[in-house]
Amino acid sequence: MSQILSCLLEQHAWYLVLLAVILCGFASTGMYLLRRRAEECATHRRRGWRIAAATVGGLGFWETHFLAMLGHRGTGHLSYAPGLTLISATLVIAVLWAAFGLRERIPGVRGAVVVGGLSTLGVAGMHFVGMAAVRTAMPITYDAATVALAVTLAAVLLTIASWSFVRLKGQRRRIMVPATLATLAIGVLHFGAMIGTTIPPTAHAAGAGRGDMLMIVGVALVSFVIILGVVAIAFVDRMLTDLRGLTAAALEGLVIVQDDRIIEANDIFAALVGHTVEDLRGSLPDRWLTPVDGQDLRGGRVVPFEARIAGPDRLCEVAVHTVEYRGRRSEVLAVRDVTESRRARDRIAYLAGHDALTGLANRASLRDSLVEAERRTAAGQQVALLAIDLDRFKAINDLFGHAAGDEVLCQVADILRRAAAPGDAVVRMGGDEFMILQWDQPQPQGAQALAGRIMDSFAEQMDVARNPLAVRASIGVALMPDDGAVGETLCHHADLALYRAKEAGRGTCCFFDGDMDRAVQARRQLEQDLRHTLIRNQLYLVYQPLVCSQSRRVAGYEALVRWKHPERGEVSPGDFIPLAEESGFIIQLGEWVIREACRAASQWPDHITLAVNVSAVQFQVDTLPGIVRDALAASGFDPRRLEIEITESVLMRDRDAALATLHRLKADGVRIAMDDFGTGYSSLSNLQAFPFDKIKIDRSFVSSLDSDDAARSIIRAIVGLGRGLNLPVVAEGVETEAQHRMVAEEGCAQAQGYLFGRPSRDLAEGMGQAAAPVPSVAPILVAAPAAASPAMAPAAAGIRRVA
Numbered sequence: 001m002s003q004i005l006s007c008l009l010e011q012h013a014w015y016l017v018l019l020a021v022i023l024c025g026f027a028s029t030g031m032y033l034l035r036r037r038a039e040e041c042a043t044h045r046r047r048g049w050r051i052a053a054a055t056v057g058g059l060g061f062w063e064t065h066f067l068a069m070l071g072h073r074g075t076g077h078l079s080y081a082p083g084l085t086l087i088s089a090t091l092v093i094a095v096l097w098a099a100f101g102l103r104e105r106i107p108g109v110r111g112a113v114v115v116g117g118l119s120t121l122g123v124a125g126m127h128f129v130g131m132a133a134v135r136t137a138m139p140i141t142y143d144a145a146t147v148a149l150a151v152t153l154a155a156v157l158l159t160i161a162s163w164s165f166v167r168l169k170g171q172r173r174r175i176m177v178p179a180t181l182a183t184l185a186i187g188v189l190h191f192g193a194m195i196g197t198t199i200p201p202t203a204h205a206a207g208a209g210r211g212d213m214l215m216i217v218g219v220a221l222v223s224f225v226i227i228l229g230v231v232a233i234a235f236v237d238r239m240l241t242d243l244r245g246l247t248a249a250a251l252e253g254l255v256i257v258q259d260d261r262i263i264e265a266n267d268i269f270a271a272l273v274g275h276t277v278e279d280l281r282g283s284l285p286d287r288w289l290t291p292v293d294g295q296d297l298r299g300g301r302v303v304p305f306e307a308r309i310a311g312p313d314r315l316c317e318v319a320v321h322t323v324e325y326r327g328r329r330s331e332v333l334a335v336r337d338v339t340e341s342r343r344a345r346d347r348i349a350y351l352a353g354h355d356a357l358t359g360l361a362n363r364a365s366l367r368d369s370l371v372e373a374e375r376r377t378a379a380g381q382q383v384a385l386l387a388i389d390l391d392r393f394k395a396i397n398d399l400f401g402h403a404a405g406d407e408v409l410c411q412v413a414d415i416l417r418r419a420a421a422p423g424d425a426v427v428r429m430g431g432d433e434f435m436i437l438q439w440d441q442p443q444p445q446g447a448q449a450l451a452g453r454i455m456d457s458f459a460e461q462m463d464v465a466r467n468p469l470a471v472r473a474s475i476g477v478a479l480m481p482d483d484g485a486v487g488e489t490l491c492h493h494a495d496l497a498l499y500r501a502k503e504a505g506r507g508t509c510c511f512f513d514g515d516m517d518r519a520v521q522a523r524r525q526l527e528q529d530l531r532h533t534l535i536r537n538q539l540y541l542v543y544q545p546l547v548c549s550q551s552r553r554v555a556g557y558e559a560l561v562r563w564k565h566p567e568r569g570e571v572s573p574g575d576f577i578p579l580a581e582e583s584g585f586i587i588q589l590g591e592w593v594i595r596e597a598c599r600a601a602s603q604w605p606d607h608i609t610l611a612v613n614v615s616a617v618q619f620q621v622d623t624l625p626g627i628v629r630d631a632l633a634a635s636g637f638d639p640r641r642l643e644i645e646i647t648e649s650v651l652m653r654d655r656d657a658a659l660a661t662l663h664r665l666k667a668d669g670v671r672i673a674m675d676d677f678g679t680g681y682s683s684l685s686n687l688q689a690f691p692f693d694k695i696k697i698d699r700s701f702v703s704s705l706d707s708d709d710a711a712r713s714i715i716r717a718i719v720g721l722g723r724g725l726n727l728p729v730v731a732e733g734v735e736t737e738a739q740h741r742m743v744a745e746e747g748c749a750q751a752q753g754y755l756f757g758r759p760s761r762d763l764a765e766g767m768g769q770a771a772a773p774v775p776s777v778a779p780i781l782v783a784a785p786a787a788a789s790p791a792m793a794p795a796a797a798g799i800r801r802v803a
Helices: 002-011 014-040 043-070 082-105 108-132 144-167 171-195 209-249 267-273 339-353 363-378 393-400 402-419 445-461 487-503 514-530 573-583 586-601 616-620 624-635 655-667 683-689 699-703 709-724 737-746 790-797
Strands: 253-258 261-265 289-291 305-309 314-325 328-337 383-391 425-430 433-438 472-480 509-511 539-548 554-565 569-571 609-613 642-646 671-677 694-697 729-731
Touching: 014 043, 014 082, 014 171, 014 209, 043 082, 043 108, 043 171, 043 209, 082 108, 108 144, 108 171, 144 171, 253 267, 253 314, 267 328, 289 314, 314 339, 339 363, 363 383, 363 425, 363 433, 363 472, 363 487, 383 402, 383 445, 383 487, 393 402, 402 425, 402 433, 402 445, 433 445, 445 472, 445 509, 472 487, 487 509, 514 573, 539 586, 554 573, 554 586, 569 573, 573 586, 586 609, 586 616, 586 624, 609 671, 616 655, 624 642, 624 655, 655 671, 694 699, 694 709, 699 709, 699 737, 709 729, 709 737
Parallel strands: 472 509, 554 609, 609 642, 642 671, 671 694, 694 729
Antiparallel strands: 253 261, 253 328, 289 305, 305 314, 314 328, 383 433, 383 472, 425 433, 539 554, 554 569
């Protein structure tokens, strides 16, 4: 290093050396700035920027060499061969360009070594070719060891410079550190090599030095200008590219308008209108954008507005800003495509007011329609609200699945649309419940006509006898303002009328009257009283005998619950059992019946059995087997003497869960009887699904034995089926000796009915003895009532009520 300093101070003119170092540092900085620009730009433009970086670096290093040579003392003014001088400059530029290209392909330290080595070869080649261009009378000699050391040091420095350019972070450090190392490497190579170089004193041609000096100084100035210009171009290009990148990265289309003409636009807007940016320049913005409100596109707008895009059917949102661009007042249009968001918004708004399955208006939409109905009735108009519920829909859903149920709902929606007038509001409330709000018709004639059209359409398109997916409709009608001036009241009264229509036999239409509301209030009060029956000890059990058909001896008793109200007196089971099922109170009520019946039956003779009816609602919870097990354990009653009677509705709601519960009961020794056999939808499949212990023929077949030969044939078939399955058959509802004789002749093992005894609390007499015939009186029977809601229909359809 001391020798290099000595060479600099003693053998060179310091001002030219300083100029050479400044030029080298400037060139190195420019070279790395251009290399960074090559990394930042698009792939197809990188090659050009690598060439620019190699040119700036090569020219700078070349000028550094010749300025330093110009300042060398002791040799006089040197002259150069132009050809070799040009080759030296071209050589370093070409090698640097190749090195920069390889650096992109070879990552890591290995790439840095390759670039450092190639750069050293290029600079060293430039140096020695340049030395060869010196005109001498005698050859220039070199000290190989000194030259090799200088080249090696330069290679190390250039390798570190290449590595630091890749690894260092920060804009300044990444440029200044490698540029400083490269400048140091060029100085070490040149001046280190010059230490080991001997130039003969006569190595110049007289009179040629001043011209060569002017040439080199001129080239140096030109090199400065070229380097400065290329670096300046790189900065400008970077700024413009960044600006274009920002506009291209924007989510909106951008348009700059001057003098009512588009002078600039980004690619986003060009893509929106389906043209190139060149096509847009100079055109009127109104050609591409049409405001939805019909006003001028730009003038005086301060808030965003919607416009339609010419060409494709798309909607956009436009915001206008006034800016200064190119020294003049301009307007910038920010255009955002909102087509999909508006479609999504409209879709959401549609779904918020419509049923997704049928496309009808939904409950939320009905609220708005009821507000409009209140406004119209206040103006003197009449409005009718029809509440529509489908009969048998629950059974179809259970038997054929939800896909079939959805198909039925869509078909019903079409029927209602066609029956209603274009302005009427047809609404699906949920499940199988629909409503129609009828306008602009005289009432009640309009509602009657609409209900008639609906009934006729169902009769034509829904053939219940042939189509298993066919349904019927029950309709309840309430009028506004006669039946309610408020929408909520009108809906409530329409539901009450619908409930009455279902009670009347289904498939009918019923208009609201005031008695319905009073009946509902009474029903609600009865439900409240029912919930307190257990606490107030108002419930008790009665027992109806079950006799052997041949001997007429009592084989067991069926427990039936009764309610004695302190004010109402005896409440019919047909009134309070459906209420208990609707409200869920049947769970507590059924548990009390099982426990109380087992406690009482534990005092009976061992051969007397106990039968207890269990509602389908009780099977919806999985606690029934535990309740039965606890009741048996607490009373000590033999589980083999307990019969749980179920109807086919138990297996209609959740077949798998119900069968699992039945198997658990049977595993505990409890016997299971199929009650009201023959009235369900799939009696035979139910017998196949579970090993029942007994079949009980529904009373409807027994009551018509005297007058209907078909009923006797049905009983004969059921008895034959039971015999084949080794199941005893019980005939329910035997009220006359003739009926008893017939069921006995057909082979029914047991019989039950008023002929053998009414339900009674006192079982002391006749237990185990022959049952005396009861005088023929009008039996107190309550047929199985319809469930209060469609969801309860299958559960309640087969439940036997005996009063």
